[in-house]
Amino acid sequence: MVVGDLAQEVDVLVIGAGPGGYVAAIRAAQLGKNVTIVDKGALGGVCLNRGCIPSKAMISAAERYTHIKEASDVGIEVSGDVKVNMPKLVEWKNGVVKKLTGGVKSLLKGNKVEIVSGEAYFSGPNSVRVSNDESAQTYKFNDVIIATGSRPAELKVLPFDGKRILSSTDALNLQEVPERLVVVGGGYIGLELGTAYAKLGAEVTILEGTKSLLPGTDPSLTKMVTRKLKKLGVTVVTEAMVQGGEVNGDEVTVRASVKGEEKTYTGDYCLVSVGRTPNTDELGLDIAGVELDERGFIKIDNQCRTNVDHIYAIGDCAGGALLAHKASYEAKVAAEVISGQNSVIDYQAMPFVIFSDPEIAYTGLTESEAKEEGYDPVVSRFAFQANGRALSMNAADGFVQVVADKETKQLLGVQIVGPEASTLIAEAVFAIEMGANAEDLALTIHAHPTLPETLMEAAEGVFGNAIHMVNKR
Ligand SMILES: Cc1cc2nc3c(=O)[nH]c(=O)nc-3n(C[C@H](O)[C@H](O)[C@H](O)COP(=O)(O)OP(=O)(O)OC[C@H]3O[C@@H](n4cnc5c(N)ncnc54)[C@H](O)[C@@H]3O)c2cc1C
Numbered sequence: 451m452v453v454g455d456l457a458q459e460v461d462v463l464v465i466g467a468g469p470g471g472y473v474a475a476i477r478a479a480q481l482g483k484n485v486t487i488v489d490k491g492a493l494g495g496v497c498l499n500r501g502c503i504p505s506k507a508m509i510s511a512a513e514r515y516t517h518i519k520e521a522s523d524v525g526i527e528v529s530g531d532v533k534v535n536m537p538k539l540v541e542w543k544n545g546v547v548k549k550l551t552g553g554v555k556s557l558l559k560g561n562k563v564e565i566v567s568g569e570a571y572f573s574g575p576n577s578v579r580v581s582n583d584e585s586a587q588t589y590k591f592n593d594v595i596i597a598t599g600s601r602p603a604e605l606k607v608l609p610f611d612g613k614r615i616l617s618s619t620d621a622l623n624l625q626e627v628p629e630r631l632v633v634v635g636g637g638y639i640g641l642e643l644g645t646a647y648a649k650l651g652a653e654v655t656i657l658e659g660t661k662s663l664l665p666g667t668d669p670s671l672t673k674m675v676t677r678k679l680k681k682l683g684v685t686v687v688t689e690a691m692v693q694g695g696e697v698n699g700d701e702v703t704v705r706a707s708v709k710g711e712e713k714t715y716t717g718d719y720c721l722v723s724v725g726r727t728p729n730t731d732e733l734g735l736d737i738a739g740v741e742l743d744e745r746g747f748i749k750i751d752n753q754c755r756t757n758v759d760h761i762y763a764i765g766d767c768a769g770g771a772l773l774a775h776k777a778s779y780e781a782k783v784a785a786e787v788i789s790g791q792n793s794v795i796d797y798q799a800m801p802f803v804i805f806s807d808p809e810i811a812y813t814g815l816t817e818s819e820a821k822e823e824g825y826d827p828v829v830s831r832f833a834f835q836a837n838g839r840a841l842s843m844n845a846a847d848g849f850v851q852v853v854a855d856k857e858t859k860q861l862l863g864v865q866i867v868g869p870e871a872s873t874l875i876a877e878a879v880f881a882i883e884m885g886a887n888a889e890d891l892a893l894t895i896h897a898h899p900t901l902p903e904t905l906m907e908a909a910e911g912v913f914g915n916a917i918h919m920v921n922k923r
Pocket of ligand 1: 465466467468469470471488489490491492493494495496497498500501502503505568569570571597598599600618639729732733764765766767772773774775776777805
């Protein structure tokens with residue numbers, strides 16, 4: 451008998467060990483299930499290995515460099531060369547990644563989750579074949595959670611070559627700061643990495659196909675970011691449809707039609723960040739009978755169940771917002787449903803964060819979305835320029851905006867552009883989650899001087915009684 455012919459039986463099989471998969475495995479194990487998790491790559495998935503964590507490490511290093519260069523603004527004179535050592539930066543970033551992926555491994559082991567390395571392929575609705583270079587093994591399961599995530603979408607006219615035409619993964623591992631970097635795609639990934647490289651000294655051009663950067667994000671939030679990009683020397687070209695490009699030696703030239711006019715942009719590297727493709731095409735989902743939508747994402751209900759009762763899908767491969775915390779949130783729902791609980795997805799207070807400069811974060815409804823949903827919204831905006839802490843940090847660009855229902859003052863949404871927006875949004879998410887109204891937020895004592903005071907003041911503004919701004923009457 452060939453090793454692996456005897457199928458192993460598990461309660462729950464999780465395919466993919468990203469922030470969706472590993473969280474699902476741990477929660478299912480906590481709830482008493484016998485769980486096996488399989489991944490063909492490194493534990494932690496995209497987020498830990500080539501997404502959230504490495505990109506934030508790079509952004510923080512780039513910010514530190516900028517702060518040193520701009521230190522004289524606050525009276526700190528730096529003499530001598532301040533240089534970027536890119537190989538060291540990448541090595542440090544890799545160290546951060548290693549620490550976290552090691553942590554995931556310990557957590558899985560600590561929860562008695564069996565870890566299997568290999569590529570999974572459905573051999574039927576209740577079985578998966580996992581193969582790696584050395585062996586193959588069939589697993590039979592009662593329930594399976596698909597968390598295979600996504601990969602960078604390729605532009606047919608400008609395919610990745612990993613040397614000059616880069617995916618986000620390649621761009622996180624460059625051994626030098628490009629002199630000129632062309633970024634194709636002005637979504638959050640292109641913007642975050644483009645900004646980091648601009649701060650590290652590259653001359654960056656961002657080509658975006660639509661009319662503005664960060665399509666889908668409220669323009670009032672992006673305006674401030676666009677202004678800052680200009681200050682950093684980044685060229686933003688909108689309505690630029692990329693037609694193709696060529697690599698010549700150490701250079702890459704990208705051809706684009708900009709508002710109908712043919713233009714070329716040359717850089718020593720080009721980062722293509724035009725979206726993500728779900729990893730649902732090489733998994734044998736047809737054999738399991740799992741339905742996909744027209745873009746290849748797995749269709750799920752509000753309990754993360756696919757059209758096949760005992761097959762669940764979570765995270766990027768199930769579409770919606772392609773964000774790590776959304777994957778982990780769905781992971782808990784799926785694991786709980788499998789374990790007999792009646793959990794359901796509720797995205798009302800989902801945080802969206804963009805680590806731009808300044809940062810953008812929002813949750814709930816914007817003013818126009820609130821109107822569309824039949825509310826009569828009242829909007830109150832408080833500027834960081836009036837916040838002592840922001841000024842003392844020399845980072846006072848931006849505002850906090852609260853959207854509340856006029857009659858009940860129920861909090862409907864919060865939008866922030868400014869310092870630490872990524873952290874500040876947590877209070878708004880919690881408030882909306884708890885069904886708070888603007889008065890609850892306004893009556894909460896906020897420490898002084900801190901950035902969250904802006905949330906309190908914006909909430910007071912809903913009633914026309916903010917202290918540190920002149921209220922609209
Ligand atoms: C540059 C970048 C920056 C990002 N920054 C942020 C951020 O700041 N905040 C945020 O919330 N999100 C961010 N994201 C998005 C975030 O990384 C994803 O939303 C998240 O990783 C999705 O988690 P997941 O578990 O669904 O899948 P993934 O993390 O994609 O993991 C899927 C796993 O499945 C495995 N797999 C796939 N197919 C198979 C198979 N057939 N067999 C076995 N294993 C398989 C893969 O090897 C992978 O490890 C960023 C993404 C990128 C690219």
